Amino acid sequence: MFFFENYTVVNVLIFLAVLVGLLLVNELTRRSKILSIIVYIVVPVVFTIFVWRSSENTEGNWFAWVKCYSALAGVIGFMALRYIKKLQTNKYFLFFPALILAVNILEAVFRDFEVSQMTAVLQNGLLLDGGPWNIINGIAGILNAVTITGWVGIKVAKTKSQDMVWPDQLWYWVIAYGIWNLSYVYNCIPDRAFYAGVALIFTSTLAAFVGTKGVWLQHRAQTLALWAMFTLTFPNYSNIESGLFTITSTHDAAPKLVLSILAIIANVAVLVYEIYKIRKTKRNPLKEELYSDLSAYKNILKANNL
16 A cells, blocks of 8 residues: 555454544543533543653653643643633634644654654654654644644534534635644654544544534644553554554655655645635735625534624
């Protein structure tokens, strides 16, 4: 195969189990404030004290730790926005989702640039081989962060689940993010990319496009936090001996280059369209929603009773 190899019936079933598990827990927690507090606050505190501090679990690189706690910070911040009414009209707090999203993107950009300097380095059980694809994808990630718009229009859905709705975060930005993030994972977590990349990205995208519209960032933060907690709890989950999570990267340069080029093309396209909309509408993306005239924006509001 071009991107991945070592497919077996067992690890394909594990892949499907990861998809279903993430979708299920994401759906259950977004519908329950109490369950959300247990899963995203109580469990991480307990595991930080009693599980993640163990010697076996502290061998991971800095990125695994930063990603876990930044994802959890995002989830908890979004919960505060969803359940505390005063915050829903606070223009400074409305900037928090955009800030935590940009920070998460730039963490990965930094890691891409870091890996670009490595040649056949074995780090935490992962073979890292950097190259121009890391630089290209890092630039794509910067563009992805730059094109974040419309946080001033973030709202809370008038539904039982009280989801955090970001109407200006439309499908083309989400797809550009997904391509960039898949490229990042393929570059920097190669032998876990089928699960941490394909499964994780597909889960949040499916939940946002097929399920609750306009809630992609909430889905992304929750599923990412769940996966990050899993990887800190079971840092050796992808060991070849287990036979469970063993679909691995081919480690060829060609697929890395293909993904990085697709990522930068997608994000340049979003940037060009954003500049076009700014010039046409005369709107300031730092202070206003940019895409409020589009039918996709209006459909998101309608779907969430807004």
